[in-house]
Amino acid sequence: MALIRLYCSEDRFQIWQVKELLESRGIPCFVKNEFAIGAMGDLAPFDCAPEVWLTDDEWQPRAKRLLDDWLSEQRQCTQEWRCAHCQEDNGGGFEICWQCGEERPAETE
Numbered sequence: 601m602a603l604i605r606l607y608c609s610e611d612r613f614q615i616w617q618v619k620e621l622l623e624s625r626g627i628p629c630f631v632k633n634e635f636a637i638g639a640m641g642d643l644a645p646f647d648c649a650p651e652v653w654l655t656d657d658e659w660q661p662r663a664k665r666l667l668d669d670w671l672s673e674q675r676q677c678t679q680e681w682r683c684a685h686c687q688e689d690n691g692g693g694f695e696i697c698w699q700c701g702e703e704r705p706a707e708t709e
Contacts, residue, residue, distance in 0.1 A: 601655075601656050601657065601658070602656075602657045603653055603654065603655060603657075604653065604654040604657045604659075604660050605632075605651050605652075605653050606618070606622075606629070606651075606652050606653065606654050606660070606663055606664070606667060607651065607652040607667060608649050608650070608651045608652075609649065609650065610649050610650075612634070612650055614674075615631055615634075615650040615651070615652055616631070617670075618652045618667060618670065619631055619652050621666060621667075621670055622652070622654075622663055622666065625662070625666060627654065627659045627662065627663050627666075628654070628655040628656060628659065629652055629653060629654050629655060629659075629663070630652075630653055630655065631650055631651070631652060631653075632650070632651045632652075632653050633648060633649060633650050633651055634650050676692070677692050677693060678692040678693075679692045680692055681694075681704055681705070683697040683699065683700060683702050684702065684705060685697065685700050685702040686699050686700040686702065688700065690704070
């Protein structure tokens with residue numbers, strides 16, 4: 601049994617989203633460096649970023665799959681898309697074209 605660093609981000613909100621995702625699936629984990637940002641200057645910036653760690657390396661394959669799926673979903677939510685019906689550009693958060701009401705296609709490039 602070994603500790604494994606799974607995810608690192610300067611965005612504390614994302615860190616807690618990942619932690620909640622893992623815990624909701626029964627995967628034991630914890631946040632490291634949550635408050636280390638205050639020590640930046642005394643510590644290197646890369647030593648201050650919050651991290652999500654697994655308490656047991658046996659969970660790594662399942663946790664990695666969950667994290668990859670979550671990251672893919674996050675990218676899709678922020679990726680702009682063009683409506684095939686009216687050619688209007690829409691923000692990633694829109695599921696329906698704001699111009700014509702056409703639904704967002706399942707796969708956008």
